[in-house]
Amino acid sequence: MKFALLCAAALLAAPALADELVASNGQDSVRLSDKPCTSEPVLQRLTPKFRELMRDANAVVNGQPFRACWIVDGDSAHLLYEDGDQGLIPLTDFRQPKRA
Secondary structure, three states: OHHHHHHHHHHHHOOHHHHEEEEEEOOEEEEEEEEEOOOHHHHOOOOHHHHHHOEEEEEEEOOEEEEEEEEEEOOEEEEEEOOOOEEEEEHHHOEOOOOO
8 A cells, every 4th residue: 555655646746757657568568647537438437436536547558559547456556448458557567657
């Protein structure tokens, strides 16, 4: 739980790119944002209570881009993708993106 709070604090405190965190596995990646979720296909799958809590996310899996929403679930980011697929990624896998 402490890491979840640290993750949220990092998203809120650091400037510029700090509102995003990225986890990568080879060519696959997930980018979490602290902005509210804007993916209508995902939001339509959720109850109003969860719609307000979900944050925006983007993923690239096998070269294909996906929109998603996420929420902290214990020590993981719980992602819900537009196609209805779900996934858990440990919060410890996320880092601030490297600056170009």
